Amino acid sequence: MTEELVYVDAHETEPEKMDEYVKLLYSYLHHYISEEELRGDVKYCFEKGRVVGAYEGKRLVGAVAGAYTPFFEDFHIAHLAVETSHRKMGIGLELMERVVPEGKSASVHLNVENPSIQRFYEHIGYRPTHIRFRKDPTRS
Numbered sequence: 433m434t435e436e437l438v439y440v441d442a443h444e445t446e447p448e449k450m451d452e453y454v455k456l457l458y459s460y461l462h463h464y465i466s467e468e469e470l471r472g473d474v475k476y477c478f479e480k481g482r483v484v485g486a487y488e489g490k491r492l493v494g495a496v497a498g499a500y501t502p503f504f505e506d507f508h509i510a511h512l513a514v515e516t517s518h519r520k521m522g523i524g525l526e527l528m529e530r531v532v533p534e535g536k537s538a539s540v541h542l543n544v545e546n547p548s549i550q551r552f553y554e555h556i557g558y559r560p561t562h563i564r565f566r567k568d569p570t571r572s
């Protein structure tokens with residue numbers, strides 16, 4: 433890395449930068465969610481929750497978005513990604529520590545098709561509590 437990393441509370445300062453966050457998150461999460469759905473989630477977090485970005489100079493290299501949502505007592509992590517080139521440097525953990533309101537519990541839904549993410553969350557202290565079942569109306 434050449435430049436120092438700077439962490440920004442994007443929801444407080446720069447909602448006009450939402451596209452940048454959607455682009456980074458979608459580039460790593462497109463296997464699991466449509467761009468439209470992801471954009472909706474990120475917009476909700478910009479408006480009603482928290483969004484934190486890690487910048488190297490002007491380049492966004494990591495992002496996380498979360499919010500309190502109905503039916504869940506915890507702060508809910510919606511989406512998280514760090515550029516491949518910047519992984520295993522502590523950025524993901526730092527983003528998680530900054531996005532969760534101080535002293536509050538947090539939760540996340542993990543896609544079963546993304547097993548390595550489970551190891552990340554277990555590594556940073558999260559523990560499995562529920563199993564989510566989902567039915568697709570187009571399947572019997």
Ligand SMILES: CC(C)(COP(=O)(O)OP(=O)(O)OC[C@H]1O[C@@H](n2cnc3c(N)ncnc32)[C@H](O)[C@@H]1OP(=O)(O)O)[C@@H](O)C(=O)NCCC(=O)NCCS
Pocket residue numbers: 460461510511512513514515518519520521522523524525526540546548549551552555556
């Ligand atoms: C998950 C992700 C955000 C981790 O970011 P990162 O910046 O590499 O994570 P960190 O460097 O902060 O890692 C924190 C700790 O977790 C460990 N860790 C990171 N990824 C891990 C993995 N896949 N398996 C096991 N441990 C992992 C690190 O070694 C580190 O441990 P340490 O503190 O003992 O050194 C990143 O791999 C990513 O963007 N993945 C693709 C996007 C994705 O699947 N997002 C999930 C949507 S919720």
